[in-house]
Amino acid sequence: MLANTTKQKLRDGKPVFGCTVQFDDPFITEVIGAAGFDFILIDGQHAPLDGEKIFKMTRGFAPTESQVIVRVVWNETWLINQALDMGADGVIIPLPNTADEVRRAVKAAKYPPKGVRSNGPRKTDHLGGFGEYQARANEETIVWPQIESQEAIDNIDEILQVEGIDGIMVGPSDLAYSLGLQPPDLLGHPKAEEAIQFILDKCDEHGVPWGMFTQPFEVAEKWLRRGGKIVTVGSDYGFITSGAATAVSGARRVIDSL
Numbered sequence: 001m002l003a004n005t006t007k008q009k010l011r012d013g014k015p016v017f018g019c020t021v022q023f024d025d026p027f028i029t030e031v032i033g034a035a036g037f038d039f040i041l042i043d044g045q046h047a048p049l050d051g052e053k054i055f056k057m058t059r060g061f062a063p064t065e066s067q068v069i070v071r072v073v074w075n076e077t078w079l080i081n082q083a084l085d086m087g088a089d090g091v092i093i094p095l096p097n098t099a100d101e102v103r104r105a106v107k108a109a110k111y112p113p114k115g116v117r118s119n120g121p122r123k124t125d126h127l128g129g130f131g132e133y134q135a136r137a138n139e140e141t142i143v144w145p146q147i148e149s150q151e152a153i154d155n156i157d158e159i160l161q162v163e164g165i166d167g168i169m170v171g172p173s174d175l176a177y178s179l180g181l182q183p184p185d186l187l188g189h190p191k192a193e194e195a196i197q198f199i200l201d202k203c204d205e206h207g208v209p210w211g212m213f214t215q216p217f218e219v220a221e222k223w224l225r226r227g228g229k230i231v232t233v234g235s236d237y238g239f240i241t242s243g244a245a246t247a248v249s250g251a252r253r254v255i256d257s258l
Helices: 005-011 026-033 051-060 077-085 099-109 130-140 150-154 156-160 172-178 190-206 217-225 236-257
Strands: 016-021 039-043 067-071 090-093 142-147 168-170 210-212 230-235
Touching: 005 016, 005 067, 016 026, 016 236, 026 051, 039 051, 051 067, 051 077, 067 142, 077 090, 077 099, 090 099, 099 142, 099 156, 142 156, 150 156, 150 190, 156 190, 168 190, 172 190, 190 210, 217 230, 230 236
Parallel strands: 016 039, 016 230, 039 067, 067 090, 090 142, 142 168, 168 210, 210 230
Antiparallel strands: none
């Protein structure tokens, strides 16, 4: 029987890792899908991806064993419904600040009686087909709200007690902005690091898996060793740009030595 292995690993206390994708090119989805990530995060918030493109991407990742998680544009019921109907195994919710806002997201991701999700999935084979999908979606679907504001930190205990969340994701840049920091001190500033550690400690206290957008890999390793359970270790954009930069640097080094 097909199952959400990312969700099961987190339930078993095991960490999971993934990468972020922003391009709907079929070659990129093929390469990323075959790489072996636990989950693939389609960034619908910060990339020009509408429902049709998300559908193409989830279809492109279908042959893989990686779960597909969509970060929706905003905490709106129809956006969450759309992402799941297009075939996502779960959703990430940007910028919820209160427990009530997180509850609204969970309800949007669940069919009645647990929620208000409308029935009309377009991709169901990842949970066994149309009829079985509806029977199992509430249990198998992932919901990860993001913690990325001082207000969310102030409400962290109530947020972490919301039934139906499967973990949280820290948005480090927006969190740093909320704390009053400015570039170039958004990432790695002691004030931000202290806030992130506080969130992780609260997650441990409540038994909720902690995650963060962590790249390069050294950042992911640091937070995994501190007890984090969900990390991103790169992106399609980053893999392309770093590969290109490495090739250019190598070529220039050889040419300049001639």
